[in-house]
Amino acid sequence: MSPHADPLTTDDLDWLAPAVVDALRPTFEAWLAEAVAFPTVSLDASAGPEMEGMARWAAERLRAEGAEAEVFETAGWPVVVGTFRHPRATRTVTLYHHLDVQPANEPEWRSDPFRMTIEPGGVYRGRGTTDDKGPALAALLAVRLLKAADLPLNIRFVWELEEEIGSPNFEAFLAEHRERLATDSVLVSDTVWLSAGKPAAPVGLRGMLGVRLLLETGTRDAHSGLVGGVARNPLGELCQLISEIYEARTGQIRIPGFHDEVRPLDDEQREQFVASGFDAGRFQAAHGLTCLRTHDPREMTERLWARPTFEVHGLVGGYMGPGLKAIVPPRAEAKVSMRLVPDQHPETILERLRAFVAERAPDVRVEAGGMLEPFLDEPNEELAGALRVAMRFGFGADPAWVREGASIGAVVQMQRQLGCPILFLGLSLPEHGYHAPNECFDWHMASGGIRALGRYLVALAGPEI
Amino acid sequence: MSPHADPLTTDDLDWLAPAVVDALRPTFEAWLAEAVAFPTVSLDASAGPEMEGMARWAAERLRAEGAEAEVFETAGWPVVVGTFRHPRATRTVTLYHHLDVQPANEPEWRSDPFRMTIEPGGVYRGRGTTDDKGPALAALLAVRLLKAADLPLNIRFVWELEEEIGSPNFEAFLAEHRERLATDSVLVSDTVWLSAGKPAAPVGLRGMLGVRLLLETGTRDAHSGLVGGVARNPLGELCQLISEIYEARTGQIRIPGFHDEVRPLDDEQREQFVASGFDAGRFQAAHGLTCLRTHDPREMTERLWARPTFEVHGLVGGYMGPGLKAIVPPRAEAKVSMRLVPDQHPETILERLRAFVAERAPDVRVEAGGMLEPFLDEPNEELAGALRVAMRFGFGADPAWVREGASIGAVVQMQRQLGCPILFLGLSLPEHGYHAPNECFDWHMASGGIRALGRYLVALAGPEI
Numbered sequence: 001m002s003p004h005a006d007p008l009t010t011d012d013l014d015w016l017a018p019a020v021v022d023a024l025r026p027t028f029e030a031w032l033a034e035a036v037a038f039p040t041v042s043l044d045a046s047a048g049p050e051m052e053g054m055a056r057w058a059a060e061r062l063r064a065e066g067a068e069a070e071v072f073e074t075a076g077w078p079v080v081v082g083t084f085r086h087p088r089a090t091r092t093v094t095l096y097h098h099l100d101v102q103p104a105n106e107p108e109w110r111s112d113p114f115r116m117t118i119e120p121g122g123v124y125r126g127r128g129t130t131d132d133k134g135p136a137l138a139a140l141l142a143v144r145l146l147k148a149a150d151l152p153l154n155i156r157f158v159w160e161l162e163e164e165i166g167s168p169n170f171e172a173f174l175a176e177h178r179e180r181l182a183t184d185s186v187l188v189s190d191t192v193w194l195s196a197g198k199p200a201a202p203v204g205l206r207g208m209l210g211v212r213l214l215l216e217t218g219t220r221d222a223h224s225g226l227v228g229g230v231a232r233n234p235l236g237e238l239c240q241l242i243s244e245i246y247e248a249r250t251g252q253i254r255i256p257g258f259h260d261e262v263r264p265l266d267d268e269q270r271e272q273f274v275a276s277g278f279d280a281g282r283f284q285a286a287h288g289l290t291c292l293r294t295h296d297p298r299e300m301t302e303r304l305w306a307r308p309t310f311e312v313h314g315l316v317g318g319y320m321g322p323g324l325k326a327i328v329p330p331r332a333e334a335k336v337s338m339r340l341v342p343d344q345h346p347e348t349i350l351e352r353l354r355a356f357v358a359e360r361a362p363d364v365r366v367e368a369g370g371m372l373e374p375f376l377d378e379p380n381e382e383l384a385g386a387l388r389v390a391m392r393f394g395f396g397a398d399p400a401w402v403r404e405g406a407s408i409g410a411v412v413q414m415q416r417q418l419g420c421p422i423l424f425l426g427l428s429l430p431e432h433g434y435h436a437p438n439e440c441f442d443w444h445m446a447s448g449g450i451r452a453l454g455r456y457l458v459a460l461a462g463p464e465i
Numbered sequence: 466m467s468p469h470a471d472p473l474t475t476d477d478l479d480w481l482a483p484a485v486v487d488a489l490r491p492t493f494e495a496w497l498a499e500a501v502a503f504p505t506v507s508l509d510a511s512a513g514p515e516m517e518g519m520a521r522w523a524a525e526r527l528r529a530e531g532a533e534a535e536v537f538e539t540a541g542w543p544v545v546v547g548t549f550r551h552p553r554a555t556r557t558v559t560l561y562h563h564l565d566v567q568p569a570n571e572p573e574w575r576s577d578p579f580r581m582t583i584e585p586g587g588v589y590r591g592r593g594t595t596d597d598k599g600p601a602l603a604a605l606l607a608v609r610l611l612k613a614a615d616l617p618l619n620i621r622f623v624w625e626l627e628e629e630i631g632s633p634n635f636e637a638f639l640a641e642h643r644e645r646l647a648t649d650s651v652l653v654s655d656t657v658w659l660s661a662g663k664p665a666a667p668v669g670l671r672g673m674l675g676v677r678l679l680l681e682t683g684t685r686d687a688h689s690g691l692v693g694g695v696a697r698n699p700l701g702e703l704c705q706l707i708s709e710i711y712e713a714r715t716g717q718i719r720i721p722g723f724h725d726e727v728r729p730l731d732d733e734q735r736e737q738f739v740a741s742g743f744d745a746g747r748f749q750a751a752h753g754l755t756c757l758r759t760h761d762p763r764e765m766t767e768r769l770w771a772r773p774t775f776e777v778h779g780l781v782g783g784y785m786g787p788g789l790k791a792i793v794p795p796r797a798e799a800k801v802s803m804r805l806v807p808d809q810h811p812e813t814i815l816e817r818l819r820a821f822v823a824e825r826a827p828d829v830r831v832e833a834g835g836m837l838e839p840f841l842d843e844p845n846e847e848l849a850g851a852l853r854v855a856m857r858f859g860f861g862a863d864p865a866w867v868r869e870g871a872s873i874g875a876v877v878q879m880q881r882q883l884g885c886p887i888l889f890l891g892l893s894l895p896e897h898g899y900h901a902p903n904e905c906f907d908w909h910m911a912s913g914g915i916r917a918l919g920r921y922l923v924a925l926a927g928p929e930i
Contacts, residue, residue, distance in 0.1 A: 216755065218753050218755055222754065224778070225671060225869070226899060227870070229804070230748075230769055231757065231758070232756055232758055233777055237713045240708040242704040243709075247705070249705065287683070287687045288683050288684035289692065289696050292697065293694075303695050304694050309694045312701040312704060313783050313792055313794070314784040315704075316785050319778045320781050322508065324677070324778060324802060325568055326675070327900055335790075369789045405693060407690055434688040435791065437685055437686060
């Protein structure tokens, strides 16, 4: 996690010069617009045609650049794999991205989320621009430039279409094709910088457990005057259960045993978090938050990167229209999730949640959604050095070796199935709005990313690693 | 509240004979279908054309039967008044109904709520059939039959179009036209029987205070991984506030001072409630409730008729679609209300709620909705006697002098402005589904209501009262 000595000499890399990369801009913009136009909302069970179209389009792009490309069917949405083989390669690197996206039904969208717009300054707006189609296509263009260097390296793209739903079929896919997918390392490009100018190279991710809490106490809306006092109110009871599960104002989770496996931070880690360049004000502004639980950077970074959370995403049931409608609803659903940290496991946490709910609210049904393991790994020293050089080359700044609060289920699955080092070269900024309305990406991050990734691959092909 | 001696002889009322009433059935059905076809959702600010159409239609119906009818504009939706004057009348009775309805956006509707269907057995299905267009039109047909009797009685219809939103402009209307609206008594037909065969003549209604609780902590959806732990979650905090306001499982309200003015029941009242014919099983079945807070009829009737409630009607904010979307929403709204009992006042309760929220959750905005005073009145002995005779005539059963858990804001307003006794002759059954999807009414209740109301008006015109 400490800065590494630079194992590379600064070569003359004309084929990665800014002017060369800038010449790719029209291609990048055309590709990204085409990719955004596939509404690949993996949560939407009816998105089959869009997913197939996206996979076919992606495989064609890979083939056109010279890769052997294949669309692998799974029990869910497909996986696209494209391999650039070099006859003298002694190593293989795998670049992981995902081409599925979050839903985009927020009323705040100012334009069609699936028709990319280009704004002054090279800002690309649309669902999936930054998460994760933009970084994926930037990586493919880096590989195009790399041909000039004739690097003895096999480069494999793995483009998933189920990341946003927790990669439920990805591990089975990896296991089935483990030999064909053998690789020396993985680079994941699906994470967010600390702030513009402050690259982050996470060494850890939080895990996640999604849950729906369901309560039914009737068969139809009842008049709250005629039944009120005797009828049970499923919305009210779910509110109570939620407030028993956690203290929403502080975030403190009250499920017995919930924190048992949380690996505590030591003072050195806390210092590293604070020294990472995390900026409380920029964080707040970038995510559009008007108030916070705390403004202390030490507490903020610990809460974001090393502590679990409980979150309410939505309460469905009852009357949602204007004004009031005085009914007692017959049923309600709370959509909640927990972010988990090392060494918590979603299965164990789910069991403890179930036990707690069974005790407090035995009529409430607990339906588990996605389960993602948390990830934490001391990065391979040589690869970390190469990444540092690459970020400096692409963006003129060293990456901070921090953690990320979000979850990528595929990472732990690749760790288990491919058994190799996994590093992160994210290209997104907090203000790009992961999962938010008006999501965007920009040419500055794309072009810097092309150069950084190119430089990283040069290092991987070199004798030093 | 005790049974009264019958002040009336059983006259020969051929013009109210069942066969005569049955001959009106096609007219009633045609009228009700026309009335239901106006989607008079008073909550819908854009319902102007429907409201005007309904008011015009209603005034025309009244005029066609011989009334002087007028549509009075108010600051909100209009009020329709129609008076049948008799040259020798020494008394005036006012019949109150409302022609506005609840929204009908529940997914459970099996047919268009604003196209009435007639089902076998004379069941009329559609929004407003039982609440309160059916009872209103039955009353008008009773008055048509009454012409044959040439009763020396002025009969005034007051048809409101804002009952479902708490009658916010009705009292000003009454005050402005107090002299023209002078009346000796009011009969309200907008309440629900204990069960089929068990008429209820309520002497009390609960009041109501509607409130929206609003919390904003951001400007747009944020990614729960990237911000979780530091961002405040407005849905979670509203759940917590709600659970501080009340214990949802028992219904116990925790706002300090909330119960100060609740008039306690004495044992005699409790006995009367239990002896009223209230049937716990029928209650549960009629309202489609699969479980209850209590099954003890004594506790049930006390809870429904004489105790205040807190109710959650809906929580708006966050993600409502299928599955989970892992966002921290920027804002949330809880739609809640309290039913109040004598001698609670909505203004006082609102102040105590505001103080409680200010202490527990100072960022939460409290927006008051409708305020309805509770109502409780020992009914005028002679009128109560007439009502008993009327119900026996129309339905073959004595009414139970109970209370009703629902609220009719107009009642207390009429009590204040018109200063006369107010009685209730409701025609709705619990299974008709007040405010529920697939609301219905039926010819049995309509025809019995025509006969009962006719008999009541005969009594009012007679020398005994």
